[in-house]
């Protein structure tokens with residue numbers, strides 16, 4: 001599943017090239033997760049002003065309103081001057097005078113939704129519950145600690161919920177908790193300020209490293225430039241059950257939390 005770093009890498013791969021492009025037409029294939037919410041023809045002639053990211057959504061600002069794109073479970077975007085004829089899994093072509101942005105999405109959990117503005121109910125239905133962005137100045141260590149104090153659930157599940165800080169998916173939550181020395185099952189509300197400070201720094205470190213490396217989680221991840229962006233993060237714990245901890249050599253353990261597998265070192269990570 002594309003996580004925040006993959007979505008950010010995707011954004012960076014085409015944002016500069018599509019900025020200023022005029023939409024010739026939007027073509028949609030098989031139904032995606034939600035309907036577009038506008039007439040296809042309404043987009044023709046509009047200029048793409050830029051591409052922003054909020055959580056795992058890409059926001060294409062248009063002269064009128066914006067397009068919200070989500071890659072779902074298996075989606076990827078490719079921007080090219082000339083695209084081959086759409087294949088069976090290509091469900092969106094945004095054709096512009098600078099190239100065509102194509103959504104390839106075999107499982108069709110992705111989304112292409114138009115909204116009149118970011119604050120409109122149509123956009124807020126998708127964006128309204130997202131927590132702060134981990135990779136911009138709004139992610140504050142003191143506010144993070146205060147938010148966790150109100151949550152009695154295990155810290156790993158609070159991170160995955162995405163309403164405290166957005167975009168810390170399963171891999172990155174496991175890795176950040178290892179770096180911070182915190183057991184995934186520790187109740188969020190009981191973590192000291194010093195430990196949440198370490199977690200805050202670890203989240204920023206893990207995610208920004210993944211962005212620099214071109215995203216890590218989708219094996220067939222291809223950036224919008226067509227380059228294979230897959231780069232296996234040197235995982236400390238994720239996917240390493242039974243293997244020796246890279247710090248203390250204790251075998252890494254796994255457990256299931258909220259239907260997701262969590263990996264941790266029983267020696268390095270404390271409650």
Ligand SMILES: [Zn+2]
Pocket residue numbers: 245246247248249250265266267268269
């Ligand atoms: Zn260890």
